[in-house]
Amino acid sequence: MKASGKVTIVAGLLLLGSLAGSVVLLRKIDRMRSHASLEEVLYISSPKALKRLSLGYDGLLADIYWTRAVQYFGATHSQGSEHYELLAPLLEITTTLDPHLLVAYEYGANFMAAKRPNGAGQPEEAAKLVERGIESNPHEWRLYYNLGFIYYMELKDYPKAAAAFSQGSQVSNAHPFLKVLAAQMAQHAGDAEMARMLWTTTYESTQDHMIRANALAHLRALRVDQDITAMEERIEMYQKRTGKLPESFADLIQSGLLPGVPLDPLGHAYKLMDDGRVEVRTPDDLPFIEKGKPLGYVPPKVPKFLPSD
Numbered sequence: 001m002k003a004s005g006k007v008t009i010v011a012g013l014l015l016l017g018s019l020a021g022s023v024v025l026l027r028k029i030d031r032m033r034s035h036a037s038l039e040e041v042l043y044i045s046s047p048k049a050l051k052r053l054s055l056g057y058d059g060l061l062a063d064i065y066w067t068r069a070v071q072y073f074g075a076t077h078s079q080g081s082e083h084y085e086l087l088a089p090l091l092e093i094t095t096t097l098d099p100h101l102l103v104a105y106e107y108g109a110n111f112m113a114a115k116r117p118n119g120a121g122q123p124e125e126a127a128k129l130v131e132r133g134i135e136s137n138p139h140e141w142r143l144y145y146n147l148g149f150i151y152y153m154e155l156k157d158y159p160k161a162a163a164a165f166s167q168g169s170q171v172s173n174a175h176p177f178l179k180v181l182a183a184q185m186a187q188h189a190g191d192a193e194m195a196r197m198l199w200t201t202t203y204e205s206t207q208d209h210m211i212r213a214n215a216l217a218h219l220r221a222l223r224v225d226q227d228i229t230a231m232e233e234r235i236e237m238y239q240k241r242t243g244k245l246p247e248s249f250a251d252l253i254q255s256g257l258l259p260g261v262p263l264d265p266l267g268h269a270y271k272l273m274d275d276g277r278v279e280v281r282t283p284d285d286l287p288f289i290e291k292g293k294p295l296g297y298v299p300p301k302v303p304k305f306l307p308s309d
Contacts, residue, residue, distance in 0.1 A: 014223050018107070046259060049119055058097045058098055059097075059098050061097050061100075062094050062095075062098030062101050062104075063095035063101075065090055065093050065094040065097065066094045066101060066103070066104050067107065068090060069086075069087065069090040069091055069094060069104070069111075070107075072084075072086050072087065072090060073087055073111045073120075077117075077119075082116045082121070084111075084112075084120035084122070087108075087111060087120050087122075088122065088125050088129075090110065091104060091112070091129055092110040092129075094108070095108075095129070095132060095133065095136075099132075099133075099136035099137070100136060100137060101135070102137065102140060102142070102143070104131055105129060105132075105133035105137075105143055105146070106142060106143070106146055108126075108129055109126040109127075109129050109130045109146055109150060110126075110137070110146075110211070110214075112125050112126035112129065112148045113126035113127075113153075113154045114154075115154070117299075119289070123150055123154035123155050124155070126150050126154070127147060127150050129148065129150065130143055130146050130147040131147065134147065137305070138171075139171055139172060139176035140171070141168045141169075141171040141173065141175060141178065142205075143168075144164050144165065144167050144168025144169075144171065144174075144178070145164075145165070145168055145175065145178060145205075147164040147168075148160075148161045148162070148163075148164030148165040148168065148178075149161075149198055149202070150183065151164060152185075152189075152194070152198060153195065153198065156190070158185060158189035158190065158247055161185060162182055162185035162189075165178050165179075165181040165185065166178075166182040167181040169182055175205055176199065177197075177201050177205075180197070181194075181197060181198070181201070181257060184197065192222055192226060195218075195222060196219065196222050199215045199218045199219050199222070200215075200219065200295075202214075202215040203215035203216060203219065205234070208270050217287050217288055219265075220229075220264075220265040220266070220284060220285065220286055220288075220289075221287065221288035221289045221290070223264075223265045223267065224264055224280060224286055224289045224291065224292050225290050225291045225292075227262060227264065228270070228278045228291040228292050229291065231258075231262060231270070231278050232278065234252055234257040234258060235252070235272075235276050235278075237257060238251065238252055238255055238257055239276070241255070242255075245274075245275070245276045246272065246276075248272055249261050249262065249269075249270075249272055264281070264286065264292075265286070266282065266285055266286070268280070268281045268282060269281065270292070277293050278291075278292060279293070279294050280292040283299070284299070284300055287299065
């Protein structure tokens with residue numbers, strides 16, 4: 001047999017073996033469902049080993065694992081579970097297979113960092129994920145913004161947040177607001193104004209419906225907390241003047257402490273309770289509020305801005 005014929009046979013056998021291996025691997029991956037056990041989903045749990053076995057299909061497998069990560073988070077979230085053991089491993093595998101899959105860093109970090117029940121409540125892991133993303137994609141300013149956001153909003157590590165914003169502001173085509181955030185951090189670290197700036201930047205710098213809805217919900221919550229804080233001050237002033245609590249907002253209006261009946265960001269009138277507390281009328285529509293929740297209120301498992309299935 002000629003040498004060229006042997007090469008053709010060997011190449012054909014290798015191709016058949018590769019295809020067979022790919023089919024087996026994809027079938028293993030396809031077993032992953034939101035209800036699967038850790039062993040079933042992570043049949044090959046080593047990202048590096050999986051990358052070696054991917055037979056050049058790194059990008060395809062990364063997309064598959066990213067899809068599974070989204071499905072897993074969505075199903076776990078909709079079921080009201082607060083346990084997301086598979087999320088970090090799935091994201092690690094995804095980004096090892098494709099270090100340039102930016103959506104996995106941005107959205108994955110959002111899934112991981114948010115407090116329960118709105119997310120996995122794993123901000124440290126989220127920061128590590130984004131830091132790996134920056135190592136592989138140093139010219140993507142959004143990753144620096146995401147990292148600074150996590151350090152600021154979730155970890156309350158203001159120096160690291162300032163450093164992330166500052167580094168990101170130096171990237172070509174970076175959003176100009178990163179410089180503002182870095183400059184304002186020292187003066188406004190920890191206050192509502194900085195939080196408002198961050199959520200406003202998030203809302204304005206993306207076209208993704210879910211991210212914008214989440215940002216808007218947080219901006220509304222900040223507004224409610226600010227409104228109620230101001231009303232509490234006026235109620236206290238009224239009590240000091242009259243020796244009693246106001247019976248309604250009309251008392252505060254008549255005394256000149258309020259210009260009119262206050263409305264929440266959704267246009268509903270706040271409620272003044274007999275004990276002087278101020279409540280919102282539709283707390284389910286205002287997730288993330290710290291003030292204004294009725295006594296004994298239990299928030300829904302899935303906020304209205306998130307899909308329920």
